[in-house]
Ligand code: HEM
């Protein structure tokens with residue numbers, strides 16, 4: 261396959277950026293999107309140019325490091341992570357636009373790499389339990405009703421990639437935050453911090469400069485792990501409950 | 509000795525910054541519930557949802573009341589008079605009406621201020637647009653802000669037209685709403701302004717009603733179909749009900 265790539269290049273956080281056009285040839289349909297970018301970077305390096313900076317780690321869709329808005333879609337046209345997106349989703353001769361996540365809470369570090377530490381700070385505000393950890397307890401030590409366990413598991417699938425923020429027209433982190441809140445709030449292990457968790461995580465989300473939710477649903481459509489839109493509704497419910505219950 | 513140094517858990521070995529990072533909870537005194545609501549994006553959205561639903565409830569009643577125009581001038585004017593005597597003798601003349609007005613003004617102001625502040629936050633959060641743009645959300649979803657502005661302007665005009673009579677076409681007669689409504693809908697601009705605003709209202713309610721359910725935490729995957737249907741029904745019934753009046757005047761059904 262021969263492709264035209266239009267890639268966002270930006271030297272550093274302060275420098276202005278712009279789209280740069282590159283041609284790549286000899287791309288196989290079986291390559292992942294990141295392997296296609298590796299091919300581009302090899303050519304750039306051989307030609308004495310700076311390679312395009314992009315985030316990646318596991319390349320198996322579980323770490324949440326990869327990003328990229330591809331032709332206007334976070335993680336591209338399939339519902340998966342960019343590392344699990346394959347070139348068979350594109351046609352020979354295509355022009356592909358590649359941009360970084362856009363949100364003021366995710367400033368660009370370089371090219372396609374953004375700083376997502378604002379997510380870490382939301383987690384630090386309440387995405388943990390205070391129960392003592394140690395050796396793994398017996399699986400049946402704390403009974404959890406099956407629907408609750410399923411719900412916790414569904415939300416625990418969030419890999420914190422930030423596609424929800426990138427897709428949201430308001431740069432809102434509601435889907436991410438709701439996944440993290442619901443994951444722990446439905447479990448008995450998360451009960452001691454049930455109120456403080458949701459209040460503090462939502463407050464930190466606001467402080468970090470994420471936008472609010474207007475329920476456009478773009479986040480849930482973009483989520484590679486299928487965190488559903490009603491997660492936000494569930495978090496709203498938890499938040500309203502917590503404002504009434506929390507000790508002041 | 510080296511081993512013991514590593515095994516002892518003193519403050520020295522464990523910098524306090526690490527400890528405080530791990531326990532970075534907000535343990536200071538929490539602000540009041542009102543403060544929490546007003547300061548949070550989720551709380552402010554709750555205020556929007558509740559004030560929106562208050563206005564929506566009013567509009568359903570208002571629309572039904574307007575339909576009395578089809579029963580003629582006597583019945584319509586009598587209904588308008590009854591609104592002023594509502595609650596008597598417990599309430600004084602027009603008190604019920606004034607209570608409704610105060611609640612509505614509070615709802616409009618809270619709704620508009622929240623909408624403005626939340627929209628500012630949203631625009632700040634996404635300062636750079638994507639080069640490759642796609643419009644995906646539904647028309648109703650995308651037009652909440654413009655539609656809201658249209659509604660705000662309409663509310664002002666509507667009150668100056670039919671409540672105070674300040675900008676009314678023809679001689680405004682207090683206590684004769686039937687004639688006043690006929691006057692308004694006898695002008696082309698009266699019809700245009702009104703119908704545009706009512707269509708904007710329909711769209712606003714279609715996304716707004718369902719949204720409010722999500723904001724208030726009563727939506728769920730299983731209730732989604734019901735809520736969306738209800739939103740559509742409300743939007744269509746409100747739009748049709750309100751639009752029927754100018755259409756009836758224009759076509760001479762009401763004269
Ligand atoms: C003063 C004029 C108005 C303005 C400026 C305005 C603006 C807005 C905006 C910007 C939103 C948020 C949209 C979003 O989150 O995507 C909204 C939501 C809403 N509006 Fe209005 N609106 C106005 C009048 C009305 C009226 C007359 C009604 C009554 C039917 C109404 C009912 C609602 C409801 C129910 C919501 C949903 C709240 C939520 O998302 O939780 N609004 N409005």
Ligand code: FES
Pocket residue numbers: 315316317318319320321322323324325326341342343344
């Ligand atoms: S690189 Fe780990 S999820 Fe894509």
